[in-house]
Amino acid sequence: MNAILHDLRDAFRASLKHPGFAALIAGVLGAGLACVIFMLTLLDGFILRPLPFAKPDELLQAGFHGDGGLGDVFPVDSRDLAQIRRYLAGKADVAAAGRSTINLSDMDRPERYHGAHVTSNLFHVLGVAPALGRDFSDDDAKPGAPAVTMLSYSLWHARYGGDASIIGREVRVDGQPATVIGVMPKDFTYPRNEDLWVPSTIVEGLPADAYAYWVIARRSAGIGDADVANTLDSWFADAARADPNRFLGRTFRAEPLARMAADRTTRGTLGSMLAAVVMVLLVSCANAANLLLTRTLGRSQELAVRVALGASRRRLIAHLLAESVLLTLSATAIAFVLARAGVAWQQSVMSQTEFYPQWLRFDIDATVLLLASGAALFTALAAGLLPALRAGDFAVASDLRDGARSVAGGSFARVSRVLVVGEIALSCALLICVGTLVRGIGAIDRADLGIEPAHLLTARVALSTHAHPTAADQLHVYERISQRMREDAEVVDASVGTPLPGTFYNAFHEVLPAGAAPGTATLPQLYSGAVDAHFLGAYGVKLESGRFFDSRDRADSEKVAVVDRKFVERLGDGASVLGRRFRLDPRDPDGATVTIVGVIGPLTLDTPGGQPTPAMLRPLSQDVFYIASIAVRTRGDPLAFATRIDGIMHEIDADAPLYWVRDYSAVIRDSTVSERVIAKSFGVFGAIALALAAAGLYGVMVFTVSRRTREIGVRRALGAPARRVLANVFGRSALQLGIGLALGVLAGIPLARLLTQSLQDMPGADLVVVLGALCVLVAAAGLAVAVPVRRALRVDPAVALRHE
């Protein structure tokens, strides 16, 4: 113990004596550790930390299998939910939540919120009691019961200033009177970022309501996961027998509720990010090891003296390790500060995304501290052990001659060179990943959606189904909205419809020519939306053949559709599709059959970057929905029209506020927010790795020049021109750089492909990205060696020959 303290004291003094060197190593290790702690905090928040609900291990989520956005399951409809509750009675308490836009209006201030239609037992099943007021009761969910609602803590504070008299107050929810009965605790939201909950009436025998329910279940005492899964399997088998078409090709599964925090895609992305930060940490360790190695070589005589004074190899190694332990401790302190800042940034960015679960917390807790300590210990050993072991070898073998210069320098230099090659390779691989992501996002931003995005203002509106219960009512409101917009002198054209091209607010259907048997094979798929007659003018889309929608297309007239060129290429069989009939969702008995009346150019309704999928537009009059997108083509700056559009909406329906009022670049930006966050994270990792590689090269070059000062002096004295000296000194570095870059390209291209495949089917690394990464690294290497180059060229032969 005493010896350890002495070693730490010596290491501390050495750091004080060479503060620049100590700061460089602590910075290098701190950067690597910060990335790792940052990632550990994210992993802890997403995966390791228990859900903030009572006895979270008892909670399951169930649903159709697939990537449903909340974990790896799809939601069910209210009919299925009612049956599932019956099947699981006695084995599990089943609850559900259907996410929805909910408009809250009182005090003449309508506002749109994320809300959820939930079973009355949802909060009971989660084991979370209201902070104020009461929970939903079964009576609240009975047909005809007075409407009630519960608020989130944040909404209660933001809108009502935390006024406790809110309980019992009447507000308007989606235009209908409802009583506030409770406020949920601080930081509670479910299932994602909801602020408002209303009870759903789930009764077997009723037709399905409009919501998609994410099902959760709390196992009863003595019931295992397998019991629940078997019961769900029985329900699924019975349901599929009763309605084979609806369940064809689908499976049902239950999984721990904890999965909802990190679905398959999120786990894949976290895995990629973790791999990247481990690479950065390895680069840091290699760098620090290299710097320590070169410094240890500079201390060769001192170490030989220690051996002569009786230091054993073990003591010598402990002495040298103490330095890396001390530097790692400083680095860890730096890393925690940086990581906290990174996590705060990440959380602020993620909280702006649509599907971010607000209850996720990313704090540096005991788990993170424990894991970070492990990473720090690994770092200290990885950075310090190699120099210490090498020093232990050479110090024992070294001689006592004063000024002995060649103490094991050869093997040291070899190890050092290998480390630098590794650093360059890792940095190159990371930069290729960063470049690929940035380029992929750039391609998405520039993607041709088939519309004219300039001068386009968009917004969403959700009508109250109580105030506007029928399709005709809703259509009437939409017609008034677009009519009023078009009356404004600033507006070129305005349209209302369900889709928003380039986003995920579009319907997804399977399609076949009418009369064709669906069979069991995978069917062609398309995205569709219902639009009014002004869609072409508002979005700047050109009709290629046939006609667009007009007054002939009424709710009761023949069902028609306009398709894009991709549809014709995929399903036209080389002939015109005009006048031909197609069946949507042919396995669904309720699937519509439409006649194609027009063809437009390629239109991307889904998020850009994925596989091109055909698009189909249907008349809004024939497929109206209570939530719609408004598109306004303006003469001037579209954002300048934002307040006007709001005012017009208020005049038409004061209980239906507009939301997501954005120009089109913001629409696309928001739909790729996850990719941007990941690209930025990788950008930070890549920049750190680049800086580390440059620092590594710099350290080695400085060391090389200082070790060879006398030789350089001799060469200069013998008349060697500058270029010969440089070629001699840096030739080997160029070789290191070349090998490192080659290895980096070989590793980076497949790594980038893996990464982009887990995101938006972006293209992999291309020549531009690879060349770009190489140029950046060569430039960084050039900068790193610039100072040593100057130093080498300024070596005065007379001074150099007196060196040592």
Added chain:
Amino acid sequence: MDPMVRLVDVERSYPVAGSRVWVLRHINLDIGAGEFVSVMGPSGAGKSSLLNVLGMMDHDWTGRYKLDGVAVEKLDAKRRQALQRDKIAFVFQHYHLIDDLKVWENLDLPLQYRDVPSKERAAQVGDLLDRFNIVGKKDLYPNQLSGGQQQLVAVARAVITRPRLLLADEPTGALHSSQARAIMDLLHELNRGGMTIVQVTHNEAFAAEAQRSVRLFDGWIESAAPRT
């Protein structure tokens, strides 16, 4: 009775470009306990190589080496290091004090490496600071001392473990004459106390002060004459 040092047919060579360079050839040398021996010779004669073999800093030699009755060539690395720790100490031309340690900490270091308890170490360091008259310098760093003072500390550091054999590689080589004289007086005093001393030196006068001089040339012992 065995002498303190017995070298029998010791040879040392290095591989160079396919052949070997010999730095010590057929060295046969006895040094008695309590003897003071000077090793002399021109540069490259093998003086430092001989000192490395004697100090067990070099193990790749052939022949036989007995130190205080123990056959060094038969020891494994661990036992060799233990023997070295137990019996030998070094003084260097350029002192080689540890720059980051204070004077007293430099003296303390060899005791630490021998796992001497801290109280005992403090007592021994205190004794030696007093004996070498450097108490006032104990909290200074080496670079705050003159060359002579640094070598004084280096000798103190060497003898704090009470070695049987002190190997001094040009201990006065970097000092001016008055400082060199003081160090030589100190070595004599230690020798009178029973310590066996082998010094490498270029200084004929200081070499002559030893009881015996060994002269090396091209790795061979040219002469091992007693002081006349």
